[in-house]
Amino acid sequence: MGVLQLQQITECHENAIEGIMVYDNFNRTRKLAMVLFLLNFVLLFIDYSNRTKGLWNSNDGYFDLFYSHVILGSVSLVIFLFSYKLTVSTASEITLSHKLYVILYSFFILCLTAVVSGLIDQEIHGQITVYIMGCIIIAVMFSYNHKVTALLYGLSCAAFMMLLTVSQKDPDIRQGNYINAFSIVVISYFISSLLYKLKQQDLRYKYYLEDLVTERTKELQTVNDLLSQEILERKRSEMEMLKLDRLNMIGEMAASISHEVRNPMTTVKGFLQLLRKKQESKDREYFDLMIEELDRANTILTEFLSIRGNKPTFLEWHNINDIVTSTLPLIQADAQTNDKLLTVELNDLPDIKLDIQEIRQLLLNLVRNGFEAMAPGGQLKIRTFTTNSEVALVVLDEGSGIEQCILEKLGTPFFTTKEQGTGLGLAVCYGIVLHHNGRISIETSSKGSAFYVYFKLSN
Numbered sequence: 001m002g003v004l005q006l007q008q009i010t011e012c013h014e015n016a017i018e019g020i021m022v023y024d025n026f027n028r029t030r031k032l033a034m035v036l037f038l039l040n041f042v043l044l045f046i047d048y049s050n051r052t053k054g055l056w057n058s059n060d061g062y063f064d065l066f067y068s069h070v071i072l073g074s075v076s077l078v079i080f081l082f083s084y085k086l087t088v089s090t091a092s093e094i095t096l097s098h099k100l101y102v103i104l105y106s107f108f109i110l111c112l113t114a115v116v117s118g119l120i121d122q123e124i125h126g127q128i129t130v131y132i133m134g135c136i137i138i139a140v141m142f143s144y145n146h147k148v149t150a151l152l153y154g155l156s157c158a159a160f161m162m163l164l165t166v167s168q169k170d171p172d173i174r175q176g177n178y179i180n181a182f183s184i185v186v187i188s189y190f191i192s193s194l195l196y197k198l199k200q201q202d203l204r205y206k207y208y209l210e211d212l213v214t215e216r217t218k219e220l221q222t223v224n225d226l227l228s229q230e231i232l233e234r235k236r237s238e239m240e241m242l243k244l245d246r247l248n249m250i251g252e253m254a255a256s257i258s259h260e261v262r263n264p265m266t267t268v269k270g271f272l273q274l275l276r277k278k279q280e281s282k283d284r285e286y287f288d289l290m291i292e293e294l295d296r297a298n299t300i301l302t303e304f305l306s307i308r309g310n311k312p313t314f315l316e317w318h319n320i321n322d323i324v325t326s327t328l329p330l331i332q333a334d335a336q337t338n339d340k341l342l343t344v345e346l347n348d349l350p351d352i353k354l355d356i357q358e359i360r361q362l363l364l365n366l367v368r369n370g371f372e373a374m375a376p377g378g379q380l381k382i383r384t385f386t387t388n389s390e391v392a393l394v395v396l397d398e399g400s401g402i403e404q405c406i407l408e409k410l411g412t413p414f415f416t417t418k419e420q421g422t423g424l425g426l427a428v429c430y431g432i433v434l435h436h437n438g439r440i441s442i443e444t445s446s447k448g449s450a451f452y453v454y455f456k457l458s459n
Contacts, residue, residue, distance in 0.1 A: 016091070016092075016207070017200060017203045017204060017207065019091040019092060019094045020091040020203060021143045021196075021199065021200070021203070022091070022094045022098060022099055022102065023088065023090070023091040023094050023098075024143065025102040025142050025143060025144075026083070026086075026088060026094070026098050026101065026102055028141050028142060029079065029083065029101065029102045029105050029106075029142075030079075030080060030083040032105075032137075032141055033076040033077075033079040033080040033083070033105065034076075034080050036072060036073075036076040036109075037073055037076040037077050037080060040069055040072055040073035040076065041073075043069040043072075043073075044066070044069055044070075044073070047062070047065065047066040047069060050062045050065075050066075051066075059123060059124060060123065061120050061121070061122075061123030061124040062124065064119075064120045064123070065116070065120050065124070068112065068115065068116050068120060071112065072112060075105075075108055079101075079105050082101070083101070086098055086101055102142065103144070103148060103152070106138050106142055106144075106152055107152055107155070107156070109134050109137065109138060110134050110135065110138055110152055110153070110155075110156035111155075111156055111159055112134070113130045113131045113133065113134030113135075113156075114131050114134070114156045114157070114159045114160035114163065115159070115163060116130045116131070117129070117130045117131035117132075117160065117164075117181075118131065118159070118160040118161070118162075118163030118164040118167065119163040119164075119166070119167045122164065122167040122168045123167065126168065126170070126173050126177075128160075128164075128177050128180055128181055128184075131156075131160055131181060131184070132180070132184045134156075135153065135156075135184050135185060135187075135188035136184075136188060136191075138152065138188070138192070139188040139189075139191040139192040139195070140191065140195070142192075143192075143195060143196045143199050143200075144192065144196065145196065146193055146196075149189055149192045149193060149196070150189065153185045153188060153189050153192075154185075156185075157181060157182070157185045160181055161178065161181065164177055164178070164181070261297075265294055265297060265298060268294065269291060269294045269295075272287050272290055272291050272294070273287075273291065275287065276288070276291070314355050315353040315354060315355055315436075316353065316354065316355075316356070317351045317352070317353060317354075317458075318351060318352070318353075318354045318356050318359070319349055319350075319351050319352075320349055320352070320354070320359065320384055320391060320393055320455075321346045321349055321384055323354070323356055323359050323360055323363065324344065324346060324363065324382060324384065324393075325346070326360075327360050327363055327364065328344065330364070331363075331364070331367050331382075334367065334368065334371060335371065335380070338371045338372075338376075339376040339377065340371050340374060340376070340377070340378055340379070340380055341377070341378065341379040341380070342379070342380055342381075342382070343379060343380075343381045343382075344381070344382045344383075345381065345382070345383040345384070346382075346383075346384050347383075347384055347385045347386065348386070349384055349385075349386050349391050350386065350391065350457060351458075352391055352455055352456075352457060352458045353436075353458045354436065354455070355432075355435065355436070358432045358435065358436075359432070359436075361428065361432065362393075362428075362429050362432045362433070362453065363382075363393070363395075365426070365428060365429050366395040366429060366451050366453075367380065367382070367395055369397075369426070370395055370396075370397035370399070370449075370451075371397075373397050373399030373400070373448075373449065374397050374398050374399045374448075378397065378398040378399065379398055380395070380396065380397050380398070381394075381395075381396040381397075382394070382395055383395075383396065386457075387454075389456065389457055390454040390455060390456055390457060391454070391455045391456075391457060392452055392453065392454050392455075393452075393453045393455075394450060394451065394452050394453070395450070395451045396448060396449070396450040396451075397448050397449055397450075398447065398448040399448050399449060400446060400448075401444045401445050401446050401447070401448065401449055402442070402444040402449050429453075433453060436455055437455075437456060438453060438454055438455045438456065439453075439454050440452065440453055440454075441454065
C-alpha cells in the first residue's frame with residue numbers, strides 16, 4: 001500500500017476525520033497565538049534596543065517594523081482571548097465559526113509576514129526571511145485541505161509580489177526574492193499537503209481498524225452467544241435425559257416389584273380386615289390405621305406404575321374439553337373443600353389421540369398442586385386453546401410462585417416441597433406427557449404459576 005493511499009471509509013467517518021483535524025487546528029491556533037504574543041515582548045525589546053541605537057532615525061523601516069510587532073502582539077492576544085469565546089471540548093462540537101477562526105489567523109500571519117518581508121525588510125536589508133518563516137510555520141502547524149492551502153499561500157504570495165515590486169528598486173535583488181518567495185510557497189504547499197494526507201490517512205486507518213475490531217467483536221459475540229445457547233441447550237437436554245432415565249428406572253422398578261409387593265399387601269390387608277371385625281372397639285382404630293397405611297403404600301405403587309415409560313397406553317380419539325368437563329365435578333368438590341375459587345375457559349379444540357384416564361390423572365395432579373400452592377380464597381383457572389400445531393391445556397394458580405432452584409428440579413422423582421408429599425405427582429405428569437409425545441412449559445412469578453401442557457395435533 002502506498003504512503004499516500006487512502007482507505008475508503010464511510011461518509012460519516014470522513015466528516016468525523018475532518019472534524020478532528022479542525023479541532024486540532026483550533027487547539028494549535030490558541031497555543032500559537034499565546035506563543036507569538038509572548039515572543040512579541042522579545043521583539044519589542046529588540047525594537048527598543050534599535051531605537052536607543054538611533055536606527056529609527058536613520059531608517060524608517062525600523063519604525064514600521066515596531067508597528068508590525070505591535071499589530072502581531074495585539075491580534076495574537078485577541079485571538080487567544082477569543083478562543084475562550086469559541087470554547088470546544090470535543091471534535092463533534094466543531095462549527096463553521098471554529099473553521100473560520102483558524103483560517104483567518106493563519107491568513108493574518110501569512111499576510112503580515114508578506115508585508116514585513118515584501119515591504120519593511122526591503123528598506124532594511126532586502127531579505128524575505130520573515131515570510132519564509134511564516135510559510136513554514138503555517139505548513140507545519142496546521143492541516144488544511146488542498147483548496148484552503150492553495151488559497152492561503154496564493155493570496156499571501158500575490159500580496160508579497162506586489163509589495164516587493166513596489167518597494168524593491170534593485171532588479172537583481174527583486175528577481176532573487178521573486179524566485180525565493182515562489183520556491184518557498186511551492187515547498188510549503190507541498191509540505192502542508194503531505195502532512196495533511198498523512199494525518200488524514202492515519203485517522204482513516206484508525207477508523208478502519210476500529211470498524212474492523214467492532215465487526216470482529218460482533219462476530220465473536222455472535223459466536224459466543226451461539227455457543228452459550230448450544231451449551232444451555234445441551235445442559236437442558238442432559239437434564240431432560242437424566243429425568244427420563246430416572247423415570248424409566250423407577251418405571252422398571254415399579255413394573256418388577258409392584259406385582260410381588262401387592263400380592264402380600266393384599267393378603268395382609270384382607271387378614272387385617274378380618275381380624276378387625278373380631279376385635280373390641282377400642283383396638284379397631286389400630287387396625288384402621290394399619291389398613292390406611294397399606295392403602296397409602298398401594299397408592300404409591302400405582303403412581304410408580306403411572307411413571308413407567310413402557311406402560312401400555314390406550315390412545316383413542318378424544319377432546320380435551322370433554323375430559324375437563326367430565327372431571328369438573330371432582331375438581332369443584334376439591335375447590336370447595338380447600339376454600340378455593342375455580343374458573344374454566346374452554347375454547348374450541350380438535351380431537352386428538354389421548355388416553356382418557358391418564359389425561360384425567362394429569363389434570364387432577366396439576367389442579368391439586370395449584371390448590372395446595374394458594375392461600376384460602378385464591379383462584380385457579382383451567383384453560384384450553386389451540387395453536388397451529390398443538391393443543392394446549394393450561395392450569396394457572398395465584399400462589400407465591402416457584403423459586404428458580406426448585407423450578408429446575410420439578411418432575412424429578414421423589415423431589416417434593418410438601419411435608420407429606422411423595423415427590424411422584426409431577427413425575428407422573430411428566431411421564432403421562434411423555435407417553436403422549438407432548439411437552440410441559442412452566443411460567444412462574446410472585447403472582448402465581450402457570451403449567452402449559454402441549455399435545456401435538458394428530459394427523
